[in-house]
Each structure stands twice: as structure tokens, then as C-alpha cells.
Amino acid sequence: EIVLTQSPGTLSLSPGERATLSCRASQSFSSSYLAWYQQKPGQAPRLLIYGASNRATGIPDRFSGSGSGTDFTLTISRLEPEDFAVYYCQHYGDSPKMFGQGTKVEI
Amino acid sequence: QMQLVESGGGVVQPARSLRLSCAASGFTFSNYAMHWVRQAPGKGLEWLAAISYDGTYTFYAYSVRGRFTISRDNSRNSLYLQLGSLTTEDTALYHCARSRGDGKNPLDYWGQGTLVTVSS
Numbered sequence: 001e002i003v004l005t006q007s008p009g010t011l012s013l014s015p016g017e018r019a020t021l022s023c024r025a026s027q028s029f030s031s032s033y034l035a036w037y038q039q040k041p042g043q044a045p046r047l048l049i050y051g052a053s054n055r056a057t058g059i060p061d062r063f064s065g066s067g068s069g070t071d072f073t074l075t076i077s078r079l080e081p082e083d084f085a086v087y088y089c090q091h092y093g094d095s096p097k098m099f100g101q102g103t104k105v106e107i
Numbered sequence: 108q109m110q111l112v113e114s115g116g117g118v119v120q121p122a123r124s125l126r127l128s129c130a131a132s133g134f135t136f137s138n139y140a141m142h143w144v145r146q147a148p149g150k151g152l153e154w155l156a157a158i159s160y161d162g163t164y165t166f167y168a169y170s171v172r173g174r175f176t177i178s179r180d181n182s183r184n185s186l187y188l189q190l191g192s193l194t195t196e197d198t199a200l201y202h203c204a205r206s207r208g209d210g211k212n213p214l215d216y217w218g219q220g221t222l223v224t225v226s227s
Contacts, residue, residue: 001169035213037152044202044217045144045152056215088152092206092213095166097142099152 002027002091004100011105019076021103023089028069033093036065036074039102040085048087049074079105109133111203111218118224123193127221129186129203137161137181140210143188145199146220153199156188157210166210193225 003026013019023034031052037045047056049065052072062077076083084107089100115127129141143155156177157166165177176189186203200222204214 033211037214039152044219045214046217047213047215050213050215056213086151090152090154090213093211095157095210096168097154097157097166099144099154102151 001096002029002098004089004091004098006087006089006100006103008103009101011103012107013079013105014107015079015081017079019074019079019083019105021074021076021087021105023067023072023074023100025070025072025091029091029093031068031072033091034065034067034072035090035092036063037088037090038083038085039088045088076105109216111205111216113201113203113218113221116201116221116223118226119193120227121194121225125190125193125223127188127190127201127223129188129218131184131186131205134205134216136184139205139207140212141177141179141186142204142206142210142214143175143177143186143201144204144214144217145197145201147196147199150199155201157206158186159210160208164210190223193223195225197223198225199223 007022034052036049039045053065110132112130142157158177178187200220202220204217206212
């Protein structure tokens with residue numbers, strides 16, 4: 001199975017700053033199968049990015065994804081107050097469809 | 108309006124079984140693969156199982172294979188997860204989610220979850 005390791009565990013930033021989140025895989029896979037999700041307290045996760053770099057419907061363009069092989073990145077160009085949340089990457093190709101352990105973006 | 112509503116959670120004793128349900132509405136359920144994902148209190152997301160749009164194929168995480176069974180009834184727009192041989196480590200919020208096509212697609216819509224607490 002592919003193990004995803006996210007870093008850092010917690011990112012402490014201020015509104016307006018840039019956030020860079022990392023997701024590293026234990027083995028290479030197609031970027032077509034990498035997604036990022038956002039989860040706020042008490043809410044279900046929301047799909048942000050799929051295919052490593054494609055924004056899901058309704059996602060603002062301050063969110064961008066990049067990467068290939070084993071290294072993937074989610075960037076939030078200018079943090080808005082509503083962006084403070086936990087972010088997960090996921091490999092959704094062949095099963096098991098593993099999640100990373102999450103990165104918390106806090107003020 | 109799209110909805111996924113989970114039910115069936117509750118307090119259950121160790122070693123017992125439980126069946127969770129997920130009712131879908133607002134979209135063509137039979138066109139989507141479906142998944143179960145859980146989240147233990149204060150922890151991250153754990154993908155558990157998936158089922159193809161027509162129920163032909165099922166897939167499981169190693170941690171639950173042989174204990175949990177995913178199924179669906181397209182005539183009822185419903186997804187199920189049978190949980191067996193429960194332990195305290197199965198205590199979590201259980202979400203259902205959908206993905207397009209063959210299941211090798213992102214989980215683009217999630218339910219709010221149903222809470223399972225395993226305790227004696």
C-alpha cells in the first residue's frame with residue numbers, strides 16, 4: 001500500500017500569508033490520483049484539489065496543487081480567515097485509498 | 108439538493124456487530140461508486156471500503172478486511188456497512204462519500220457521519 005506522509009503537522013500563520021503543505025508518498029504513483037481535502041471542526045471533509053492540480057467546483061483560485069511522483073504540494077497563496085482548518089492528501093487510485101495524517105493550519 | 112445521510116451508529120459492546128446505512132438523494136446514486144471513511148476522535152481520516160456503482164466490486168482497507176462488509180441497494184438509493192467483531196479501536200465517526208465512475212476518482216461529496224462508540 002502507498003503511505004502518505006504530510007508535513008508539517010501544524011502550520012502557524014497569519015491571514016494574508018502564504019501556506020505551503022507537503023504530501024510525500026512511500027512510492028511513486030500517477031499524479032492523476034492525488035487529491036487534497038479541507039476539513040473544518042464539526043464538518044465533513046470537502047474536496048479541494050484532484051489530479052494533483054485541478055481545483056474542484058467552487059474552490060477559490062488561491063488554492064493550488066502541484067507535484068508528481070512521490071512529492072505533492074498544496075499552496076494557499078493568501079490565507080483567508082476561513083482557510084484555517086485541517087488539510088488531508090489522499091491517493092485514490094488502486095485500493096487501499098490511503099489518506100495522509102493531515103496538516104493543521106492555525107492562526 | 109445532494110444529500111448523503113448516515114444512520115445506525117450508537118453504543119455497542121466489544122465483539123458485537125452493527126450495521127450502518129447511508130441514504131442518498133439529489134443525484135443518480137447508481138452512477139457513483141461509494142465509500143466509507145472513518146475518523147476516530149481527534150484523529151485523521153481513514154479510508155475503509157469502496158463499492159462499484161453496480162455493487163459488482165468491493166475493496167477494503169487491510170485493517171477491516173474480513174470484519175467489515177460494504178454493500179448497496181440501488182433500488183433504495185442506499186449504502187451499507189456491516190461492522191463485525193468490534194473493538195474499542197473502531198470507535199469513530201463513520202462517513203459515507205461518493206466518487207464518479209469506477210471508484211478511481213476523488214471523493215467529491217461526503218455525508219456528516221454517524222458516530223459509533225464501542226464500549227462495555
